[in-house]
Amino acid sequence: MGTDRDSEVTGQRFDVADAVPLLLDAHGTVTSWTRDAERLLGHPAAAVLGRHAGALLVPEDAARVTALAEDHRAGGGGWTGVLRARHRGGWSVPLMVRAVPLWGSWPAGRERGRGPRHAGAHHWVVLLSDMAGAPGWDMSRSVLESMVARSPVGMAIVDTELRFVWANAALEVFGGGPAHERIGRRLAEVQPGLDAERLEAQMRQVLRTGEPVVDHEHVGLLRSAPHRETAHTMSFTRLDDDAGRPLGVYYTVMDVSERHRARMRLALLDRAGEQIGRTLDVARTAQELADVAVSGLADFVAVDLLDSVLRGAEPGPVRGADAVPMRRAGQRSVHEGAPEAVAGVGAPAAYLPGTPPVRTLAEGVPWCRFRIGPLDREWSDTRPGGRQATFRELGLHSVMIVPIRARGITLGITTFFRSGRPEPFDEEDLDLAEELVARAAVCVDNARRYTRERNAALVLQRSLLPRSLPEQDAADVAACYRPADELAGVGGDWYDVIPLPGARVALVVGEVEGHGIDGAAAMGRLRTAVRTLADLDLPPEEVLAHLDDLVAQSARQAGTGPDAGSEQTVGARCLYVVHDPVSGACAMAAAGHRAPALVSPDDGSVRFADELPIGPPLGVNGPPFESLTLELPPGTVLALHTDGLLAESSPALLGRALERPSGTCLDTRAQRVVDTLVPARPGDDVVLLLARTRRLAPGRVADWELPPDPALVAQARRTATGQLAAWGLDELAFTTELVVSELVTNAIRHATGPVRLRLILDRTLICEVFDGGATAPHLRHPRTTDEGGRGLFLISQFTQRWGTRFLPEGKVIWAEQALTGVEG
Template identity: 65%
Template sequence: MGMHEERSVARQRFDVADAVPFLLDAQGVVTSWTRGAQQLLRYHASEVVGRDVRGLLTPRDAARVPELIERCREDGGWMGLLTARRGDGQPVKVMVRITPAVESGGFARWLVLLSDMAGAPGWDMSRTVLEQVVTSSPVGMAIVDDELRCVWSNAALSQFGGGPAESRLGRRLSEIQPGLDFTGIEAQMLHVLRTGEPVIGYEHVGKIRSAPHRETAHMMSFSRLEDDHGHPMGVYYTVIDITDRYRARQRVALLDRAGEQIGRTLDVVRTAQELADVAVPAFADLVCVDLLESVLRGAEPASGPLDGTEPVPLRRAGHRSVDGGAAEAVVEIGGVAAYLPGSPPIRCLVTGKSYREERLDPLAREWVTDVAGGRGTTFLESGLHSVVIVPLRARGVTLGVTAFFRRRRQEPFDEDDLSLAEDLVSRAAVCVDNARRYTRERDAALVLQRSLLPRRLPEQGAVEAAACYRPADELTGLGGDWYDLVPLSGARVALVVGEVPGHGIDAAAAMGRLRTAVRTLAALDLPPEEVLGHLDDLVARAAHEEGLEPDVPGVETFRSVGSGCVYVVYDPVDGQCSMAAAGHPAPAVILPDGTVSFVDLPVGPPLGTGGPAFEAVELALAEGSTIALHTDGLLAHGEDWAVDADRGRLRRALERDAPSLELRCRTVVDALVPARPHDDVALLMARTRLLGAGQVADWDLPPDPAVVSQARKEATRQLTDWGLEELVFTTELVVSELVTNALRHASGPIRLRLIRDSALICEVSDGGATAPHLRHPRTTDEGGRGLLLVSQFSQRWGTRFFAEGKVIWAEQSLAEPPE
């Protein structure tokens, strides 16, 4: 027999139309016999009518008849497998359906329907096994008709709510379990009825009547039932409780989410808040994270649990509630969390052990008080009914305490919840401790870097300057970007911006060394390309002396190797500007009309890496032009920190006007970089000035000793015109000595120039290439005191060289005239 024929036989054996009937009275005595029953069991009516039905069954099943009749009275009928004994003595397996038959006279009888199961495949197993599948299985089973009304269910289904099987008959899920989210379940049933496609493994999560305070999860499967013609009759479905599996999966998902979302930054307060955000509402309805004050400062807390002999200084670092701005948040972020002495949070801090209370005393006062003397709120008033408190401990150090409360969720915290809370807090505690350690190191690096950067730009008359520095974010770490403004001789000024590779304290220290070296070289009044050349030699030599060669795999390179720097010198007398760059972006220039352009500057190799000599360019700037020097962090964007080759963004930002240069500088940085950039950003902007014609006076002097007297007279006349009579005596002395020195030791034309700026500057230039040296003559020497006197009467003096010779200069203060 083929598979389809077997299914047909099975369907026929269970079809009511093919079943053979007979009647029993209330006591189980046969009262009516049919021809079909006679053919099936091979008894004549005279042999069975008036006899107990137990005589038609094998002894084993005959013993069950009283029980079956009782079940029929209770449930209104019965269906199952029995083994009958035919008239010839042979056993025959039959499917039995018993249903009440009430006659007009009110006499109760039982209608028995028998289906021969001898030819049905698969029914050779014992009746006990089949009944266990239906009645004793822990899996809930039910059948609904095409209107989704229950027509049958087993006893196991009652454990999922809805009452016993008889109370389900003829009712839909919404009537069986009011409040159940039945929409999704019935949608699955309708889909199966419509398509015939079974649904396997549908998960339903919610609360059922048997567990109203506990979220449960069930796995359901649905199959369509059809008649002989393939028409849908209803849906058969099974229900399995998978709450434990669901909760375990939820715990794993919560821990995975905690691993992704906690510790994304190296900020202590933000990390504590991330812990609260992860736990609400997936685990708790209210979470409070309180940390020791020393932790928030980045200091090292005491190792081991606290002794509890003194008040514990706790501050609220994280808070989250399902109610948003909940009224229970009397302690703001950063505020003092004053817990009552001996309260569970304090005990957790002192002992280092967790605390769990399934049911809080509703009339007990809350543990935290405000500074004004306590809020006096009970747990009943706040709606909190269950709590878990876990100390934050990492690397043997107590950092604080975390309290998890439940309000809306009626299910109290159990032991599994406590373990989950401890896992969450332990992960967060490591991140908090990392953030604390980083806070300490970052603060130290910031202090170091800010101490190495100029606190304020020096006063000078060449440019109006403003600078903006923004350190990198926590994950990247502090970098080594820097800027400087160095006043030079002759009212000139040097503008410098540089960047040291790497991050952290080492980069900040390397930046400080490099900035100091630049200032030292600037004091020598060297051209920009020579300053960078000397700086390149210095970095390479320092790296070599430390035994760290650049570009050697596996060897940590000296921090300054690979640094970038741009060096600009501006002269306010003639508006000339010269500059050179080493591995650094060229400056931008904003003309007085607002036009932005970028200097076509040959960029040399980074410092210490070797390569061709540095080249400088010179350009004339109109008064009111603005030079913008910046590090490459200003142009970096995106997660890959790539430098934007198109300078359009920077051009548009520089074109924006602002009331002041300082505000304009901040506006440019705000427009191009986030509050916490991936790389440090330094921007130095300088608006040029020109000295007026009345501030500069110069004379060409012939190489004649008699010219010394004439030079003194011209200088005296000019100082009188400037109203600087109090400087006449010292200036005559300085002019006399410098001109005399040029006549004696140099050749070529001699030029005297006086500049009135923030100081009075006297310059004498000649064609010599040797620098004068200050010496201290003996009392018997007749000469050699000239430069000594110049140094005594001047605020500072020095020599600078140019292509045709040198300039000896001396400055006198206008604010503090000589005594």
């Protein structure tokens, strides 16, 4: 008679003790009205009796009752449902209604129960129950007992002493024996090993406060599942008597182990995403994998990588019948020490052909023994000394070996062991291990690829930097270079020491934007350009001006589009310093670079050449470059450095680090300064170039001023020869006379103003002739019939090298002779 929805709401049985009875005739007219009905709906009996019952209902439900009565007029069972009545006060009252028909007598000659009923019911008995404040019908005890008996949720009641007084059958699946065996016992007695103290503390809190505890999660081992950790959610509610005194605690238990394990797996994968691959170091990434997997998945984890992977090289094919060179890249144990297995991180992992690790590496599929039996002699690992150890000897009862594969390449293996926890691995653990290793494999391969590129860039950069500093007497020089860490990549910082004519030396530091191979290549181009310009013996500001033009021209040729190539020399910075040991003059110019620090030879105090005009970076079209010339006393230490040295420090800290006794070895001093100011893995390349200036002794330099008279050329030759005799260089007299004669004659014949002749005894014998002319002589290759033009040709043949240096007041033509076999 009723709808399915109403049946679901009202249930199957209810007690009639509290229900309000009504009596209706066959047409639905109210024939009996009680005081309980008046109390429920507010209508007095006089206003209701004789009226149709539908008048008491809201219009929609009155229509439903009329339709239902028509359906049941021919006979049928009762009806149960929910109807809304109209209260005398004007509001609607939701009622639970059950209507039961009362039939008339049976025809004569028919036994009761065998003959047909009369055409319809004579009366209806209707039971009403107020739904306000109630979720449904008041259930009978038998219904309630059936509900708790069949419920899949474990239920129990303990008294105020926390002893069991009742439990349903579902609680048995959580261990502790049948329900009747629990009566009178405490939780710790029925579940030994369970953290009963913590659970009973929750019950005492509920007894004390009356506040229920909902969804308290407990994780541990139960008697029903001693080899697997289980998780349960428990809710506790206090039971009170009519006077409000606590009778005990009612609690429910639900097994949420699968949900708990799924949550723990997701948490482990989230932790792996956060902690694995934080660097681009292969070994560190492998160690991060081991750290994450312990103890969330395994008790001991070992990560072994191919030697080629650790070097950043491309791994070759692996065959299961071959011994594979591998190395332990990371391992972690829940205990303080790893199992008695192979040596520690960094040691070779020598796996024999055909063993599970090698097969896993060759086939690229996992290998596992979820439960190792007493006869399982599969080889596990290598102890120190090369002896093979079985799983049982290592105290292991479950193992998984998962290949580390990324982009179709096998990089190594990860082995997961369990020894302490009793439960073995299962298929879900294997799936989790494969997911974990797959995520880490991408990070390992990224680190391998970066290692390969970084090593290539580092090799390229070191090949472009000076392999050794050239020998010269203008200054004692030491350099310290520290490349950037793996995240920043090798940068484009460089330094150089370039011997110049006249016993001088050029000191250079610079840096280009960018990192990696592109940065190293850009650095190489600039360093080559600087050395080429230094050979022209130009002043520092002119060197930077020509270098600026070269960078700007290269940028214009490269274009600005995304496919035009990487032109990283624009914005490069450079500091160029020239020290003259004869005069003590130090000329310098800067293109967007910091000024050098100067350490006094007297008291070791440090100051910076802040008066140096800092020009714009190279290639950015700024104002012209300017130079600064200082006269430095011998023993002054110049500290040229790139920005990476002060990335985490200040100039004041650099000054304090440079304050060292003047006798300290420069190499040690440079290393100490870098170690003080720079971490082991800096974020940017670091270059520190230290130079302690020298002065040539006055006795090693001789100069004369000559009138522009051709007749004095012979006198100049004699003067030079006499100086050579004083230095003990008689063997160089013939060549020196030739050089002096030719250079002085050209200066008198083609130039204007005074002529100066200077001889410098350094590592070579240097002959210099100064004049006021602005044109340089050119080397000619005369024919056999020419009568002149052979002077410079002969000089080029008899000397080591020669050239021209321009000064603001004129030029200097110089020539150098080797002192081989001559004591100077």
